[in-house]
Amino acid sequence: MAERVVRLPDVGEGIAEAELVEWHVKVGDVVREDAVLGAVMTDKATVEIPSPADGRVIWLAGSAGDILAIGSDFVRLEVDGKSAQATEAATPPSSAASALAQKPDVAASASRMAASEPPNMLKSQPPAAPAHHAGDRPLAAPAVRLRAREAGADLRQIRGTGPAGRITHDDLDAHLVRGRTGTTAAPYPTQAAVTDIKIVGLRRKIAEKMSVASSRxxxxxxxxxxxxxxxxxxxxxxxxxxxxxxxxxxxxxxxxxxxxxxxxxxxxxxxxxxxxxxxxxxxxxxxxxxxxxxxxxxxxxxxxxxxxxxxxxxxxxxxxxxxxxxxxxxxxxxxxxxxxxxxxxxxxxxxxxxxxxxxxxxxxxxxxxxxxxxxxxxxxxxxxxxxxxxxxxxxxxxxxxxxxxxxxxxxxxxxxxxxxxxxx
The missing domain is CATH 3.30.559.10 (Chloramphenicol acetyltransferase-like domain)
Known part of the structure; x- marks a missing residue:
């Protein structure tokens, strides 16, 4: 058997990253060629990513709401040793099978997945990148940069946990909490009447667009x-x-x-x-x-x-x-x-x-x-x-x-x- 890495393909001209909104598989699942592995969202449109070969899922790139860089590892499959290349970008779906379409149930599905992640799904966040040196331009999405500017936070002082050291919303939140308390915030007590709901999919796109419109x-x-x-x-x-x-x-x-x-x-x-x-x-x-x-x-x-x-x-x-x-x-x-x-x-x-x-x-x-x-x-x-x-x-x-x-x-x-x- 051999390992085959499926990378996130180019899902649109000029797009450098996409938000993971839904997994259709979990670690341990056996998939067939062209079966849908997961869905990512760009500019309010959802794209389904198919499997390029038969195999068994052994690794998934994060959870719903994570921002993935184009070309980064998306899924790793255990495949027959005779299968083609060990590392390959998934072929974007055909126009007939995957016209970019809005999916009203994506946000709900993503929220359910985030709340009830399968027990055998691997947590595989890349290690935190070192803090950026003076003069470096840290990697971050425009929405993260906007929030940082509004909060007066210096992105060069934040360690990114995203692909290639990219600074995520969670990284910024953790930095802001440390700035207020001087230490990492402790989790809420289990008996506290607080529910944390991650903003993902269309809801996040709306929030980002409203923030840009209101601030600019x-x-x-x-x-x-x-x-x-x-x-x-x-x-x-x-x-x-x-x-x-x-x-x-x-x-x-x-x-x-x-x-x-x-x-x-x-x-x-x-x-x-x-x-x-x-x-x-x-x-x-x-x-x-x-x-x-x-x-x-x-x-x-x-x-x-x-x-x-x-x-x-x-x-x-x-x-x-x-x-x-x-x-x-x-x-x-x-x-x-x-x-x-x-x-x-x-x-x-x-x-x-x-x-x-x-x-x-x-x-x-x-x-x-x-x-x-x-x-x-x-x-x-x-x-x-x-x-x-x-x-x-x-x-x-x-x-x-x-x-x-x-x-x-x-x-x-x-x-x-x-x-x-x-x-x-």
Whole structure:
């Protein structure tokens, strides 16, 4: 018998590391060629890694939540001595069998595995690397560097336990605890009512992205009240006489069409800001991200080229993407490329919110719930269906006046819905 090392393959252009989210095997299992060994996540997409040969698992690279370097050892197999090379990178799955897809159950599965690891799984963390010398650039993921900067921690003083001495979140946490107490923290007593839940998979990606957006973008939030009585009447009539096969109209398609018209007059709001290069990338196509809650967490499927879609096409695409995001079939292309985002909590939308911009975009439009409120019409108070729009803007590149003007244009169209369909 011989040992065969399966290395983590290149799972995407420009990707240097991936998060281990799920094992499909354990030490001692006999696997067949092409059987799935485990899954890693990059940029909210999950990739399954197959076995390159028949064999028995004798070693696994860590546990769910660990960050693995591309090309590092992933699995070690005991194989027939006549098998091919002893060390090999696993062949990435074929496009038909493994299109990059979001898996809503990955985070839950990873959490269960972390909580109930099989007793015969080997703990094989590499030995801690020596502390970095002055002038060296320590190895660490961008999210770890960001946390270290915010905490005032010097990464050169931290011993990394990841591949090639890479500093992990756990390494940083241990360093910060030692800094506060002067010693390594003792574990919680078994009777203490504390549950430690490791943030892995999609939840970690969300946390990292929110941290980047919050720390790097100075937000300005503008809240405006909108009278949607006429719009709700129109929506009810259109839904009442819609043809078979057409989707039900919600508020979102009307808002999308209003945004497209407003963006035509303020195209600099439909953009990405590369703050490191100091460049605003203004887009001609309006690709609207729709923040969608799934069992695994928040994802943002994208309605591409909303400017080329009518009301019904927008509604159909929103419904299709929302379903794909929730059942885990949304592809990488469907989850990337937005240039401006809508976020809505539906009936739970509250009176006002302060939405966080979907970095690197420069604007996000938030929808709050519709409620009947007294409205002064110039002569008396009358009941009207009112809704607040809570919108945030990157104040580095969007002035308050432009932000207000953008929201006011949307408000005018929603309050007079005929304007959405008429070219002036």
């Amino acid at each position: 973008i100075p937000h300005i939030t503008y809240v405006e009240e909108v009278d949607v009585t006429a719009l709700e009447d129109l929506r009810a009539k259109l839904n009442g006489q819609k043809q078979t096969g057409k989707p039900k109209l919600t508020m979102l398609p009307f808002l999308m069409r209003a945004m497209v018209r407003a963006i035509a007059e303020q195209q600099h709001l439909n953009a990405h800001f590369d703050d490191e290069a100091g460049i605003v990338h203004q887009h001609a196509g309006v690709h609207i991200g729709i923040a969608t809650q799934t069992p695994a967490g928040l994802v943002v499927p994208v309605v591409h080229h909303a400017e080329a879609r009518d009301l019904w096409s927008c509604a159909a695409e929103v419904a299709r993407l929302a379903e794909a995001a929730r059942n885990g079939s949304a592809t990488r292309d469907e989850l990337t490329g937005s240039t401006i985002t809508i976020t809505s909590l539906g009936a739970l939308g509250g009176l006002a919110t302060t939405p966080i911009i979907n970095h690197p975009e420069v604007a996000i439009v938030g929808v709050n719930r519709i409620a009947i409120r007294p409205h002064w019409n110039g002569a008396a108070f009358v009941p009207r269906q009112m809704m607040n729009l809570s919108s945030s803007f990157d104040h580095r590149v969007i002035d308050g006046f432009d932000a207000a003007q953008f929201v006011q244009r949307i408000k005018t169209q929603l309050e007079t819905p005929a304007m959405i369909f008429i070219d002036a």
